[in-house]
Amino acid sequence: MTNPHSDKPGVAIVTGASSGIGKVYADRLAARGYDLVLVARREERLRAIAADLRQRYAVNAEVMVADLSRPAGAAAVADRLSSDASVSLLVNNAGFSALKPLTDTPDDVIVDMVGLNVTALTMLSKAALVAFKTRNAGTIVNVGSGAGFAPYPGIPVYGSTKAYVYLFTQSLQGEVGGTSVRVQLVLPGAVIxxxxxxxxxxxxxxxPENIMMTTEDCVDAALAGLDQGERVTCPSLHDDTILREFEALSGRALQSMFDGKPAARYNVGG
Ligand SMILES: NC(=O)c1ccc[n+]([C@@H]2O[C@H](COP(=O)([O-])OP(=O)(O)OC[C@H]3O[C@@H](n4cnc5c(N)ncnc54)[C@H](OP(=O)(O)O)[C@@H]3O)[C@@H](O)[C@H]2O)c1
Structure with a gap:
């Protein structure tokens, strides 16, 4: 997580830093000495957050206004990842949901949600991975959701984008094997x-209040998981054997698919 050429941890790019989980990531990373690039669309909010972080933690905090659901917005942040060797951490946090059945979800909302939750996260992960592997240093944190584990009523597109983040991020972890680059998948439950x-x-x-976590607890647990070397961090999952069993079963389902003969229950062939 450190820049090999400096005692300072380097620059962290946090997407969706204007509110919620991303805003707390920005705070906690500044407290750890990171300089920051804060990415979102609402410029005034970003400027106020950056000024506050500069003042409280004596770090550099820069604002990058970008609509990541658009290719140009994602490309601007990807360019920064590719061209600035001081960037040592990417938090792919920006995302949004719509609590609607598919038939009630406007087309432009679907396009924006897939553009942000899937395409931008993928393009930024790629740019970071290329840069970090070249330097054999750096950390990517992708924020998915427990909603990616299984279908949940009312969030057909959102849950599916987060299922993508689940598989995609674990594929990235395969690509950093044998290097010092780290990739963490963070799966919050319900966060206020x-x-x-x-x-x-x-x-x-x-x-119900008792199922909702604060953004502070969510990010503090996620960073504790990162410090502990976790690949997948579920802040609200108390029994983590569930995660291991889920991973083991889905891996077994995949491996079991590699058979050229139709299953006997279909009565196909001789
Ligand atoms: N809250 C939960 O219960 C929960 C649970 C699991 C996972 N998550 C995930 O956690 C992440 C953060 O969500 P949150 O709960 O903190 O929500 P939030 O408070 O609404 O924050 C979302 C952030 O994403 C930014 N954003 C939205 N659209 C954007 C766009 N087109 N381009 C650039 N930035 C954009 C927003 O800033 P601007 O509007 O200024 O652009 C904001 O900073 C998301 O990926 C979400 O799916 C949340």
Whole structure:
């Protein structure tokens, strides 16, 4: 997690730093001495957060206004990852949801959600991976969701984008094997943030308080998991044997598919 040419940890790029989980990541990373590039669309908020971090932690905090659901926005951040050797950490956190069945989800919302949650995260991961592997140093943190584990009513597109983040990030972990580059997958459960309003949660009954985690607890647990060397961090999953069993079973399902003969229950062939 450190820049090999300096005692300082380097620059962290945090996407979705204008609110919620990303804003807390920015705070905690500044506290650890990282200089920051804060990415989101709401410039005024980013500027206020950057000024606050500079003042409280004596780090550099820069604002990068980009709409990551658009190719040009993602390309601008990818360029920074490719061209700035002081970048040592990428937190791919920006994402949004819509609490709607597919038939009620407007086409432009689907395009934006896949563009942000899937395409931008993929392009930024690629740019970081190329740069970090060249330097044999650096960390990528991808924020998925427990919603990617299994279908959940009302979030068909969101849950599926997070299922993508789950598989994609674990594939990246395969690509950094034997190097010093780290890739962490963070899977929050339900976290109190503006994301619920963005998703349209105000139209629904509030979720029970006891299932909701604060953004602070979520990020502190995620960073503790990173420090402990976890590949996959689920801040609210108390029994982590569930995760290991899930991984083992899905791996077994994949391996079991490699058979040229139709299964006997289909009564195909002789
Ligand atoms: N809250 C939860 O319960 C929960 C659970 C599991 C996973 N997560 C994941 O955690 C991540 C952060 O969510 P959050 O709960 O902290 O929500 P949030 O408070 O709404 O934060 C989302 C962030 O993403 C940015 N963003 C949204 N659209 C963007 C775009 N097109 N281009 C650039 N930035 C964009 C927003 O900034 P601007 O609007 O200023 O662009 C904001 O900074 C997401 O990936 C989410 O899926 C959240």
């Amino acid at each position: 943030s503006e994301g619920w309003d963005v998703a349209g949660g105000a139209d629904l009954a509030p979720l």
